[in-house]
Amino acid sequence: MLDTMQTRIDNSRDKMKLRRCTVEHVFGTVKSWMGSGHFTMKGLAHVGTEISLHILAYNMRRVMAILGITDMMKAMKIIGA
Numbered sequence: 277m278l279d280t281m282q283t284r285i286d287n288s289r290d291k292m293k294l295r296r297c298t299v300e301h302v303f304g305t306v307k308s309w310m311g312s313g314h315f316t317m318k319g320l321a322h323v324g325t326e327i328s329l330h331i332l333a334y335n336m337r338r339v340m341a342i343l344g345i346t347d348m349m350k351a352m353k354i355i356g357a
Contacts, residue, residue, distance in 0.1 A: 306330045 285292075307313040309330060315323045337350050 306334055309333070320328065 306327075315326050317323050317326045336348075343351065
């Protein structure tokens with residue numbers, strides 16, 4: 277079983293590199309915003325809410341950077357947000 281896993285890892289180095297480039301920096305950014313990287317809430321439901329708010333803030337900052345604040349506000353009005 278370990279040989280199978282090692283073969284799979286060896287054959288997918290490019291996929292792992294792409295994943296690190298596209299996903300890992302998001303969590304690094306969010307962790308940096310959180311300070312020490314620890315959650316302030318306790319309990320799975322509360323931690324889920326906390327990380328959801330961090331991810332929402334991250335996504336909104338990306339939209340603002342891509343569209344600009346004016347176009348983001350227009351898009352939000354169109355969808356009724």
